Amino acid sequence: ETGVTQSPTHLIKTRGQQVTLRCSSQSGHNTVSWYQQALGQGPQFIFQYYREEENGRGNFPPRFSGLQFPNYSSELNVNALELDDSALYLCASSLFSGSNYGYTFGSGTRLTVV
Amino acid sequence: DQQVKQNSPSLSVQEGRISILNCDYTNSMFDYFLWYKKYPAEGPTFLISISSIKDKNEDGRFTVFLNKSAKHLSLHIVPSQPGDSAVYFCAASTNTGNQFYFGTGTSLTVIP
Numbered sequence: 001e002t003g004v005t006q007s008p009t010h011l012i013k014t015r016g017q018q019v020t021l022r023c024s025s026q027s028g029h030n031t032v033s034w035y036q037q038a039l040g041q042g043p044q045f046i047f048q049y050y051r052e053e054e055n056g057r058g059n060f061p062p063r064f065s066g067l068q069f070p071n072y073s074s075e076l077n078v079n080a081l082e083l084d085d086s087a088l089y090l091c092a093s094s095l096f097s098g099s100n101y102g103y104t105f106g107s108g109t110r111l112t113v114v
Numbered sequence: 115d116q117q118v119k120q121n122s123p124s125l126s127v128q129e130g131r132i133s134i135l136n137c138d139y140t141n142s143m144f145d146y147f148l149w150y151k152k153y154p155a156e157g158p159t160f161l162i163s164i165s166s167i168k169d170k171n172e173d174g175r176f177t178v179f180l181n182k183s184a185k186h187l188s189l190h191i192v193p194s195q196p197g198d199s200a201v202y203f204c205a206a207s208t209n210t211g212n213q214f215y216f217g218t219g220t221s222l223t224v225i226p
Contacts, residue, residue: 092157
């Protein structure tokens with residue numbers, strides 16, 4: 001059973017650019033959630049995808065968007081990058097969308113915006 | 115608005131002693147709580163959970179206590195081991211929700 005894998009592990013982008021982060025969910029999991037963890041903070045919910053549909057969104061602007069593919073892998077896209085977008089982006093997969101089900105987190109993508 | 119708070123950013127404990135990590139929350143609708151452990155360069159790893167119908171859940175060296183009236187939970191690690199040194203996050207959710215609200219974490223150092 002493979003866990004959650006995220007790519008790339010590190011990324012440096014310039015303010016105003018666009019970035020795509022990728023996540024492969026754990027085998028058998030159909031739900032993917034994305035979290036942003038700024039330095040010294042706890043992870044904050046960006047959005048969740050369940051069976052290829054967005055299933056809840058946190059307090060993030062529309063320039064944060066996502067996709068889930070038929071194999072349940074997912075992408076997080078961020079347009080018009082700002083310096084404050086620098087953070088660790090975590091992907092978590094679960095068997096169902098309800099939060100009471102176990103979530104498996106990936107190791108994250110460290111994004112630095114300069 | 116921080117709905118889940120961990121007021122101690124760090125904690126140092128001698129090996130073999132008890133570690134107590136605390137967490138407070140403000141939303142009375144939260145009914146499911148988790149503790150995650152995070153090592154550097156790794157994602158959070160699930161440690162233990164508790165639902166609001168219980169006030170205690172135990173798993174080996176780890177015990178979580180929930181005090182709903184005080185909106186407080188704590189994680190006890192007995193005995194503490196050097197491998198327990200990590201950042202511990204408390205997280206909460208509602209029974210209809212699909213997201214976790216995380217605290218800011220407590221960095222535990224277990225001194226050999």
